[in-house]
Amino acid sequence: MPKTSITREDSHTISLFVANKPGVLLRICLVFSRRGFNIESLVVSPAIDGRFSRMTITANGDKNVLEQIIKQCAKLIDVVHASEHDSSYSIEQEFALIKVRLKPKNRSEILQLVQHVQGESIDFSDNTLILKIVGESKKIDTCITMLEPYGILEMVRSGKMVITKGKSET
Amino acid sequence: MTKKTLNGAESLIKCLENHGVEHIFGYPGGAAIPIFDAIYDSSIKLILVRHEQGATHMADGYARATGKPGVVLVTSGPGATNTVTGLLTANMDSVPMIVICGQQITPVLGKDAFQEADVFGITAPVVKHSYLVKDPNDIPRIVKESFFISATGRPGPVLIDVPKDVSSSPCTTNIDDCDMDLPGFSKPEKPSIKDIKKLANTIKGSKKPLLLIGHGVIISQAHKQVLALAEKLGAPVTSTLLGMGGFPENHSLSVGFLGMHGTAYANKAVAECDLIFSIGSRWDDRITPAKIERFCPGAKKCHIDIDPAEINKILVPDASCVGDAKLILESLIPMVEPLDTKDWLKKTQKNKKKYPLSYKIHGGLKAQHVIDELCKLTNGDATVTTDVGQHQMWTAQFYNFKRPEQWITSGGAGTMGFGFPAAIGAQFGQPEQTVIAICGDGGFQMTLFELSTAVIHKLPIKIVIIDNKYLGMVRQWQELFFDDRLSGVDMVGNPDFVKLAKSYGAKAFRIKRPADVKKVLKQALDYNEGPCVIHAEVIKQDNVFPMVPAGAAAEDMIISRPTTKLQKPKGST
Incomplete structure (x- = not known):
C-alpha cells in the first residue's frame, strides 16, 4: 500500500x-x-x-x-x-494527476499501463509524463503502486468526492 | 417628517432594546466608540466594568440568574481577547450570552492595524456561533439570530464582531421586521414518544434507581417534573455540581451532589444503584471514572439531553431521548409506575446518617462553619456564586439549595475569578434577592477590581473571602499525592482584604474566631447600602473530604483525611 x-x-x-x-x-x-x-x-x-x-x-x-x-x-x-x-449506496470518485519519470526504455510499458487503467496522458516532456486518472480511490492507490517502480516525481490527488445514488440526497 | 437613518451602531443598540436588553456590561475603546455613542441615547443601562473578563462573568451571572442572555460590549484587540475566558466559561456551562466586539475598519483587517486581532478566529472554539459583520444592513438579522441561537436548544455564547466602518455606516434595513437565515440550525427535536416509552420500560422493575440531575434541569425549568418523577418512582435524587437547585436538598429523597467531592451517600448510591437516569447531565469527568465501565457497573443507564451530541459521547445508555427535559418528563411521568424501593431508600437513608457531611466547630475557624452559618442565617434562600476550588466544594456541601437559578458557579471551565463578577451580574438580574459571592483568596484577587463596579451601583452583594492563604485545592493535591511538596500554592503577600475593600469604598468585616461567625455574618447580611466584604481568616491546613481521586470510581472514595500515602491519580486532573 x-x-x-x-x-x-x-x-x-x-x-x-x-x-x-x-x-x-x-x-x-x-x-x-x-x-x-x-x-x-x-x-x-x-x-x-x-x-x-x-x-x-x-x-x-x-x-x-x-x-x-x-x-x-x-x-x-x-x-x-x-x-x-459508505460505498454501498453512494458513488465515490477521485481525480489524480501523476507526474512520472520517463525513460526511453520504459516509455511504451508506461503508456500501456496508462491505457489499461483508462488513464490519460496529458503532458509529455523529454523525460516526464503527466497522467490523469479518475476513479475510486482504491484504483488510484493501485495505479500509484504500479507506477512507483518507474519513479513518481509529483502527484496531486483531489481527494474523495461522494454523491449518493438514486433520488436520495447526499 | 423623514425618519432619521440610523447608522450600524444605532441600529445595533435599537435591536438590543427591542430584544428586551436592560443592561450591557461593557468597556470602551477606539473601535467601539460608535456603539458606546449609540448607548448614550438608549434606555439600556451601561455597566462600566474594570476589565473585560469581569464583564463576561457579570453577563454570565446575569444570564444564570434570569435565564435571559447577558450582553457584553467591548472594543477590538485586547478588549476582545480579554473575553475569551468568559466565553469559555459560558460555553462549557451552556450559558446564553451575547458578546459584541468593536473591530478595526474593514479595509485594514488582516493588516496588523492598531488593536486589530482575528477575534472571529481566536474565539471560534469557545462560542456556540459567531459573526464578523461586513454590511451594516445585516445587523438587524444578525442580532435576531444571535439571541435565537444563544437561548434556543442548548444555550451558549454568541460573538458579534463589528468593524468600526460598519458601525458608522448607514443601516437602511427595517430593524423591526427582518427574517433569520439559519438553514443549518437544528431546532431542538420534539421528543420521540418511542424513545420515551423505551425510557419507561427501562425504568420498570428497577429496585435501586437513582436520578441524576444536571444543569439541563435548571435550564429547561424541569424542577417540578423532576420532583414529581422522583416522588412517583420513589427514587433518590443526586445532582451534578451545576444541577444543584434543581431538586430541594432538604427533601428526603435528595442525596446531595455526587462526584469528586460529592457526598459519600451520593457516591455510595452511584456505586450500588441498578439504574441511573441522567436528566440533563453530560456524564462529565468529575462524576464518572476514566474507565467508564467502572461507572455504576451493572446498572442500566438512561439519558435525556437536548444536545444529540451528548448521547453516546461518554457512555452508551440503555435508553435515551433527545429533547427538552421538561417536555420529556411530562410525557414520561404518566408512563411509569411506582417502584419497589423501600429497601433501597432505607439503605440510602442509613448512609446519609452514617456518612454525614461534617466539620469540627473548634480548633480554629473553618470555612465549612462560615458557609453553614450563612445558609442558616439566609434560610437557604440566597443566590450564591463561587470561584473554583476548596471554597466552591465546601459551599456545594454546606449551603443547601432549593430553587433553580440560586446557585451560580463555574463548573465545566473551573474559572477562578468567576464568583465575584458573576454575583454582580446576578444582583442586577435578581435585585430583590440576597446575593452572596463566596470566593477564595486566590480567585478573588483575579477580579477584585470589580469592587469599583459594585460600589458605584451600590449593589448589596456580600463577598465572603474564604482566606486560607493558600491555593487550597492544589495544595490539597500536593499534600495527598505529591508527598506534601508544596509548589506555587503559598499566597504569601495577600493584602489586608478589609483595608482593600474600604479603599474602594465598600463596607468590610473580618471573622477570625468561630465565636464571631454568627454575629459578624448577621451584621454583614443586615448591611444593604452597598457591597460588603467579609474576610474570613480560616485555618490554613483544612482539606475537602470526601474525595474521589480523579479518574477513580465512586467506591474508591476517601471519606476523611488518609493516614497512609496515596497513589497518584491516573485520571484527568
Whole structure:
C-alpha cells in the first residue's frame, strides 16, 4: 500500500452540506483538530444552490470518536447536515494527476499501463509524463503502486468526492 | 417628517432594546466608540466594568440568574481577547450570552492595524456561533439570530464582531421586521414518544434507581417534573455540581451532589444503584471514572439531553431521548409506575446518617462553619456564586439549595475569578434577592477590581473571602499525592482584604474566631447600602473530604483525611 493511500481500514468518508460563508471551514477543521484528528482529504465546492457548499472529508481514526466528530459538525450552526457515507449506496470518485519519470526504455510499458487503467496522458516532456486518472480511490492507490517502480516525481490527488445514488440526497 | 437613518451602531443598540436588553456590561475603546455613542441615547443601562473578563462573568451571572442572555460590549484587540475566558466559561456551562466586539475598519483587517486581532478566529472554539459583520444592513438579522441561537436548544455564547466602518455606516434595513437565515440550525427535536416509552420500560422493575440531575434541569425549568418523577418512582435524587437547585436538598429523597467531592451517600448510591437516569447531565469527568465501565457497573443507564451530541459521547445508555427535559418528563411521568424501593431508600437513608457531611466547630475557624452559618442565617434562600476550588466544594456541601437559578458557579471551565463578577451580574438580574459571592483568596484577587463596579451601583452583594492563604485545592493535591511538596500554592503577600475593600469604598468585616461567625455574618447580611466584604481568616491546613481521586470510581472514595500515602491519580486532573 503506498504511503499516500487514503483507503485505509479505519478510513471514513464524511459528506457535509454547509452554508457557503467565510469561517465555515475553520469551524469544521476545529472539530477535527481539537480531537487530534488529521483530515486526509477535503473537497469543497459550491452546491447547485450557490448559498450552500458541499464538502467531502476523509479522515482516519477510531469509529466512536468519528461518530462524535460528525455529531459535533452537525451541531455547527452553518452545517445543514453531516453524515458518514459508505460505498454501498453512494458513488465515490477521485481525480489524480501523476507526474512520472520517463525513460526511453520504459516509455511504451508506461503508456500501456496508462491505457489499461483508462488513464490519460496529458503532458509529455523529454523525460516526464503527466497522467490523469479518475476513479475510486482504491484504483488510484493501485495505479500509484504500479507506477512507483518507474519513479513518481509529483502527484496531486483531489481527494474523495461522494454523491449518493438514486433520488436520495447526499 | 423623514425618519432619521440610523447608522450600524444605532441600529445595533435599537435591536438590543427591542430584544428586551436592560443592561450591557461593557468597556470602551477606539473601535467601539460608535456603539458606546449609540448607548448614550438608549434606555439600556451601561455597566462600566474594570476589565473585560469581569464583564463576561457579570453577563454570565446575569444570564444564570434570569435565564435571559447577558450582553457584553467591548472594543477590538485586547478588549476582545480579554473575553475569551468568559466565553469559555459560558460555553462549557451552556450559558446564553451575547458578546459584541468593536473591530478595526474593514479595509485594514488582516493588516496588523492598531488593536486589530482575528477575534472571529481566536474565539471560534469557545462560542456556540459567531459573526464578523461586513454590511451594516445585516445587523438587524444578525442580532435576531444571535439571541435565537444563544437561548434556543442548548444555550451558549454568541460573538458579534463589528468593524468600526460598519458601525458608522448607514443601516437602511427595517430593524423591526427582518427574517433569520439559519438553514443549518437544528431546532431542538420534539421528543420521540418511542424513545420515551423505551425510557419507561427501562425504568420498570428497577429496585435501586437513582436520578441524576444536571444543569439541563435548571435550564429547561424541569424542577417540578423532576420532583414529581422522583416522588412517583420513589427514587433518590443526586445532582451534578451545576444541577444543584434543581431538586430541594432538604427533601428526603435528595442525596446531595455526587462526584469528586460529592457526598459519600451520593457516591455510595452511584456505586450500588441498578439504574441511573441522567436528566440533563453530560456524564462529565468529575462524576464518572476514566474507565467508564467502572461507572455504576451493572446498572442500566438512561439519558435525556437536548444536545444529540451528548448521547453516546461518554457512555452508551440503555435508553435515551433527545429533547427538552421538561417536555420529556411530562410525557414520561404518566408512563411509569411506582417502584419497589423501600429497601433501597432505607439503605440510602442509613448512609446519609452514617456518612454525614461534617466539620469540627473548634480548633480554629473553618470555612465549612462560615458557609453553614450563612445558609442558616439566609434560610437557604440566597443566590450564591463561587470561584473554583476548596471554597466552591465546601459551599456545594454546606449551603443547601432549593430553587433553580440560586446557585451560580463555574463548573465545566473551573474559572477562578468567576464568583465575584458573576454575583454582580446576578444582583442586577435578581435585585430583590440576597446575593452572596463566596470566593477564595486566590480567585478573588483575579477580579477584585470589580469592587469599583459594585460600589458605584451600590449593589448589596456580600463577598465572603474564604482566606486560607493558600491555593487550597492544589495544595490539597500536593499534600495527598505529591508527598506534601508544596509548589506555587503559598499566597504569601495577600493584602489586608478589609483595608482593600474600604479603599474602594465598600463596607468590610473580618471573622477570625468561630465565636464571631454568627454575629459578624448577621451584621454583614443586615448591611444593604452597598457591597460588603467579609474576610474570613480560616485555618490554613483544612482539606475537602470526601474525595474521589480523579479518574477513580465512586467506591474508591476517601471519606476523611488518609493516614497512609496515596497513589497518584491516573485520571484527568
